[in-house]
Every structure is written in C-alpha cells, then in structure tokens.
Amino acid sequence: MSEGSNLQDFVNELSSFSQDEAEKQDITNSENQGLIGHVAEIAGSGSSIIIDAGRLIELGECQDPALQMSGQVGSQVKMAVGRNWLIANVRTMHAGQGGKVIAKVDFLGEGTRDEHGKLSSFKRGVTRFPIPGAEVHPVTTEDLRQVFAADDRPHVEIGTVYPTDDIRGALYIDPMLGKHFAVLGSTGTGKSTSVSLILHRISEHSPEGHIVMIDPHGEYAAAFKGAGEIFNVDNLKLPYWLMNFEEHCEVMLTSSDKERQRDADILAKCLLEARQRNKLSEQYGKVTVDSPIPYLLTDLNSIIVNEMGKLDRANETAPFQRLKTKLDELKSDPRYSFMFSGMMVGDTMAPFIAKIFRLPANGKPISIIDISGVPSEVTSTVVSVLARMVFDYAIWSRNEAQRPLLLVCEEAHRYVPKDNSENMKGQAVRRILERIAKEGRKYGVSLGLITQRPSDLAEGVLSQCGTLLSMRLNNERDQDCVRAAMPEGAKGFLDAIPALRNREVICSGEGVNIPIRVNFDTLEAEKRPASSDPSFADGWRETGDEEGIIDRTIKRWRGHGK
Structure with missing residues (x-):
C-alpha cells in the first residue's frame, strides 16, 4: 500500500x-x-x-x-x-x-x-x-x-510581529553581533532604511559603542549626522603607510603574470628599506614589510631610483621605472590626496584609530566611512585597510579592557564575491573579510553584511552569519542561497520571501528566540538615509535654472566633489 x-x-x-x-x-x-x-x-x-x-x-x-x-x-x-x-x-x-x-x-x-x-x-x-x-x-x-516576548537579555525592538500590530519584534544584541549578521533584500525593499533603523536602535542602546560602517554610495551620512561621525575623502586622511604589503601591491603594481612577481619582489625590498629609515623602527626591533611604520614617499622614490642606478642594461630597469611612474602618479593625482598627500609624515596611527573606532565614542558610537568619492581603482584597497585595521586592533588589544567592534559592510558582494580568480583585483579585502567572518568572534569583532545579491557572495561567508534578516528577494538564485543558509526551523518562511512587502523582514538565527516575520517601525525622517529613488514624473515636470545646474555640476565634476 x-x-x-x-x-x-x-x-x-x-x-x-x-x-x-x-x-x-x-x-x-x-x-x-x-x-x-x-x-x-x-x-x-x-x-x-x-x-x-x-x-x-x-x-x-x-x-x-x-x-x-x-x-x-x-x-x-x-x-x-x-x-x-x-x-x-x-x-x-x-x-x-x-x-x-x-x-x-x-x-x-x-x-x-x-x-x-x-x-x-x-x-x-x-x-x-x-x-x-x-x-x-x-x-x-x-x-x-x-x-x-523579549526576555531580560540586552535587545533592541525593530518593529511589530506579523500578523499582529502590537507585539514587538526584538533582536538580541549579543547573540546577533557575537556571531555576525546579514541583511538581505532586493533594491527598493527599504533595505537601507531598515539597516539605519537597526543601527540607530543599537546606538541608542549603547551610546558608547564602536561601530564602523563602509558606505559605498554616500547614503548613510544623512541618517547619522546627529548620532555619529561622517568621514569622506575630504576628512578621512587615511595614512598610506598603514597599508600592508599585499595592499601596497594592489595600489602600486601595474604589471601582470611573471612581471608582476618581479615587480613585487622589488617593491618589497624598497618598501622595507623605506620603513627602516624611520627612527620608530629602532624601537620595535624586527620590522617587516607589513609593519605599520610611517615612511616618506620621497624616501621610497629615492630608494627605487638608487636601486635602478645600480643596473647596467635598460631592460633591467623597466620594473623600477614602472614603480616610479606609479608612485609619481599617486603623489600628483588630486583624487588620491585623501591618502597620499604631504611631504612630511607623522605617526598619526593612534589618533586615526581613536577617531575611526570611536574610542571614546562620546555619545556618537558610529563612524560612517563614505567611500563614494574614492577612485574606483583603490576602493577595494581602502576597504581592505579599514577592515584589517579593525581586525588587527582587536587582536593586538586582547590583553586590554574589551572594546568590541562592529564592522558593517554595505554592498558586501562587491568585496567578497563568489568569483575567486587569483587574477582579480581586490583579493586583499576578500581575504580579510573572510577571516573576520571565520575568526572575528574570538577577538570581539562582529561583521554585518548588507547585500542585494546574496547569491554573488563567496560561498561560506553567508553561512558564517548567525543571524539572517531577509527582506524581499526577487531573484530565484538569491532565494535559493538564503534557503541554504537559513536554519531548519525557518524554512516555513521561505515561500513568503518573494511576497514580503517593503520594510518587512524575516529574522532567523541567533539574534531571535524563534524565526519571526517583522514589519519594521517607521523611522523618523531625519534618521533616514538618502536612498530614496528619484521621481521621474516629478523631476520631468519641473523647469528653470538649467544653466546654473549644469555650471555647478561641472565644477563639482572637475573638482572631484570638492
């Protein structure tokens, strides 16, 4: 039968x-x-x-x-x-x-x-x-x-549990941050506003917290101008010498294949010598090419020139000439002035860490790092430096009073893509984010990943996120990816993901008692990101001052946003 x-x-x-x-x-x-x-x-x-x-x-x-x-x-x-x-x-x-x-x-x-x-x-x-x-x-x-009902553990309320209008949905802070979290949702689902709401709630609960957010589109400055510090190319002042050797290679090497390896060997030798010229190196004994010891670009340039002068044949000088040309470009191009500027270099590592990591927070626990003005050629390297600084600081401060750090990465699929080609740029940021996903919890580093394309994320990274907050996903590949990452008890919600309304989310994993479907609270206007879509109907109805608009736009365009 x-x-x-x-x-x-x-x-x-x-x-x-x-x-x-x-x-x-x-x-x-x-x-x-x-x-x-x-x-x-x-x-x-x-x-x-x-x-x-x-x-x-x-x-x-x-x-x-x-x-x-x-x-x-x-x-x-x-x-x-x-x-x-x-x-x-x-x-x-x-x-x-x-x-x-x-x-x-x-x-x-x-x-x-x-x-x-x-x-x-x-x-x-x-x-x-x-x-x-x-x-x-x-x-x-x-x-x-x-x-x-939320228990006595520290938590934040983010909305009402579906289908009720008065039962509050809560996220538990320690389990959610301790095992990482991801916010997933297609474009137009209210993802940015929802992320702002979650971070505002956490900031209000812990006004002396330490949150670093990578903002690739400049959306979140408007949302946190009163609750955090905003950094962009005008005031970031990221010291170039904080880059490790791998990050130096991504910025300074222009060759490929066998030539790239030869150029890298030369850069390693010259970079180490430049770091060793700083008197600080004498205090720390063994200095490596990765040590965050300040060095002068003029020193690096002179070392390259000196090494090049020792060679007889012109074809042997090509790698040195490539490095020198790239170095000159970085120093002279105003787009890179946020990172490569000034002839004099001081040891600004401590004040840089203090301002970026909000140590102390002084009631503004979140740093918004707006990288929308960063040249695309170095965007992944800048993110790599910031993420690695978070992780390295946590490792080397293990014996100090605990100051856990939360790193939130918007458009995460850009930096930890599924494609693992070794020839692809951005391997440094991929490696550090994968390491934070796997090991961060041991050192008090939490990772928050935000993406509209979870299927484009590297396999294994999403599975390291203990809490998933899934908004509407229209793409079937993305739905399948979330299905594989969701805990077993949440599978009953999967069919609802394509049918979720804007600002609705399914929360599952460590940050909630049981999987829940939540309608996000309405966020106050002054706390919302600048992510609303423009209205074509309204924009095409208005006229006037076109000449002024064009003139002002061209000035900003030519001045790289200055």
Missing part, C-alpha cells in the same frame, strides 16, 4: 473521532472549540499535521489577526503534550481528501500550559514530541505575545 493511501486512511480515521472522545482529552471546552486538526506524522523536521479546511475558513472571520492566519504557510499552530504546549511553524500545505489539508510543520519550541490552558514561559527547542493523533490548535495573539 502506498504512503499516500496510508496517510489518507489516517485522515479518514481521525475524521471519525466523536466529540465524546475529544472531551476525554485533558483540554478545556474553549480549546476544543479551537481544534483545527491532528498530528499525522512525527519525523523531526519533517512532521505532518492534518487540518480541517472548514475550520480554517471559520477562523478567517475572527477578529484576532493571529487566528485569521492560523494554518497558513508561515503561521504557527500549537499541540498539547502533557502540561506543555508545543509551537510549530507551518512550512508547506497540500490538499487531502474530504476537506482536509495536509501540512508539513517545523517545531519551534514549547511553553507551559496552565490550568486555564494558556501558554506561558515559552522556550526555544523541544524536549518531548507529540504522538500521531495529538490535537492541533490555532495560535492566538496572546499565545504569540508569550512566544515573541
């Missing part, structure tokens, strides 16, 4: 239960009125229940929004086991015979069932499963209030 016919026989048998048999159960009459089905199969994550479709239609007329949603995909149901209620999430549904619906469910947790049949003291995980034939009941708003 087939599995389908066995299941249908069980459906028919359950349908023949009399009211007298139901009343024998240790459940109140009010709960019997809420009976919607029975357990058909218990198989861990693949358990099945059988629901009366007629009861679901009746519940759809209730005033309680939770009861209206009962039995639908993504909603919750409950089952009595001894003195406990088990809460399960509906993953899939398909039609059976005789007005029955067969649904796959994932168990989320359990709570105490008091003498009145009410749920209390809900906890994640299940200690005892129901048996086939156990009754299935709808979950009420009061039940959801117990399930989603």
